[in-house]
Amino acid sequence: MASTDRFGYEWDKYDFILPHYEEQFLKWVYPLQKEDFKGKKVLDAGCGMGRNSLWPLKYGAEKVVAFDADERSVKAARRNLSDFENAKVDFGDIYTYNPNEEFDIVFSIGVIHHLKDPKKALQNLAKYVKPGGKLLIWVYGYEGNEWIVRYINPLRKYIFSKLPVNFVHILAYIFSFPLYLYVKIFPQKRPYLKQLKGFTFKHIHSIVFDQLIPEIANYWTKEQALSLFEGLKSIKSVKIYPVNNLSWTVIGEKIESN
Numbered sequence: 001m002a003s004t005d006r007f008g009y010e011w012d013k014y015d016f017i018l019p020h021y022e023e024q025f026l027k028w029v030y031p032l033q034k035e036d037f038k039g040k041k042v043l044d045a046g047c048g049m050g051r052n053s054l055w056p057l058k059y060g061a062e063k064v065v066a067f068d069a070d071e072r073s074v075k076a077a078r079r080n081l082s083d084f085e086n087a088k089v090d091f092g093d094i095y096t097y098n099p100n101e102e103f104d105i106v107f108s109i110g111v112i113h114h115l116k117d118p119k120k121a122l123q124n125l126a127k128y129v130k131p132g133g134k135l136l137i138w139v140y141g142y143e144g145n146e147w148i149v150r151y152i153n154p155l156r157k158y159i160f161s162k163l164p165v166n167f168v169h170i171l172a173y174i175f176s177f178p179l180y181l182y183v184k185i186f187p188q189k190r191p192y193l194k195q196l197k198g199f200t201f202k203h204i205h206s207i208v209f210d211q212l213i214p215e216i217a218n219y220w221t222k223e224q225a226l227s228l229f230e231g232l233k234s235i236k237s238v239k240i241y242p243v244n245n246l247s248w249t250v251i252g253e254k255i256e257s258n
Contacts, residue, residue, distance in 0.1 A: 003114055003214040008070030009165045010213065011049040014206040015076040020199060025055045027243050028109050028138040031251070034059045040104035041065075045094055045125055046111030050077030056105075057084045065099055067092040094121045102128050107136040113218040118228055126232050129254040135235055136251040137228070142219040144246040149219050152211065160212040168212050175212075176205040192244040225250055 026034070038060035044053045047066035057064050066081070067090040068074050074091050081087040090097070094111065106129045112118045122137070129135050142149060160168050183196045183204075196204060211217070220228075222240060225248040229238045235252035243249055 003161075003216065004069045006161075006165045006213040006215075007048065007114075008072040009169075010206070010210060011068075011070070011076050012072040013169070014202075014209075015049045015080065017049075017051050017054060017080055018200075018203060020195070020203070021051050022055055023195070025052055025109075028052075028249060029107060029136060030241055030243070030249060031239075032105070032134070032136070037061045037105065041101070041130075043067075043099060043103040043106040043125075043128060045097070045106065045108040045121075047077050047089065048073050048110075050080040050089065052107070052109050053077065053081055053087065053089075057081065057087055062086065064088070065090065065101075065103070067094075067097050067099075069093050095124055097124065099128055102130040102133070104130055104133045105136065106133070107138075109138045112137045112228065113139040113220065114214045114216050116216060118218075119231060122228060122232060126235055126254070129235070131254050131256045133254045134251055135229075135232075135254065136249065138243065138247060138249050139225055139228075140217065140219045141225070141242070141245075141247045142221045143242075144244075145219050148211075153217060153219070156212050156214070156217060161215045165213055169209055172205060172209040172212055176201070176208045179208060180204045190245070192246055195244070220248065222248065 037056040039062050042056045042061050042064045044066035047053050047068050050066060053064050053066040063086045065088045066077055074089055077089045081089060106125050112121060115121050126135055180201050183193055188194045188197055226240050229235055229250060229252050234255050236255050238252040241249045
């Protein structure tokens with residue numbers, strides 16, 4: 001997976017789970033609600049430090065299996081989920097990972113838009129959705145992020161993604177300080193900026209850092225995000241939902257066996 005080592009550095013440094021993350025998670029998995037996870041088996045593909053696996057466990061999931069392709073991320077996730085006997089964290093590649101079981105809900109949050117071959121990853125994940133189960137992804141949107149695509153993305157692609165990740169961590173302060181002051185001092189109308197207003201500086205810096213480090217970062221239009229599920233013959237009833245008018249949640253259902 002592209003940028004695996006760089007994200008491993010991030011999740012090793014920013015392995016904390018904040019209460020704000022639950023609000024984000026519920027936005028990312030909408031239209032699923034807390035009760036949809038109760039008693040269900042869940043697969044978290046590209047789990048990072050485990051922040052998105054935690055909430056299904058708290059909502060009463062029967063079992064959560066999470067995996068990531070970086071050992072530091074796996075270690076952080078195991079630490080964060082250590083209170084739950086029904087949680088399992090594996091080392092695995094999203095293109096080839098085989099959990100040897102099927103799940104009611106398979107999700108991949110914030111991962112697919114960083115991949116060289118997103119459709120190949122989804123084809124693999126679709127195999128492990130139970131008939132009648134859900135496959136869900138959350139990805140960056142183009143709509144609302146045009147300025148990032150125009151100004152920040154070229155900097156990330158041609159400069160920041162080429163630099164040593166620890167150096168990018170320092171350079172990220174150039175963007176973090178102005179953003180932190182802006183959201184704290186001025187009234188905010190956009191939902192995401194309102195959300196940032198309640199975040200600590202460390203959290204905001206981690207978000208900025210996260211934006212600068214990957215080799216690949218796709219910002220997809222609504223049509224492009226929907227097209228990721230094309231070719232998944234076993235997945236039907238695909239629907240798409242905007243998140244903060246900046247990103248997309250795409251969800252489909254596995255065809256029932258005859």
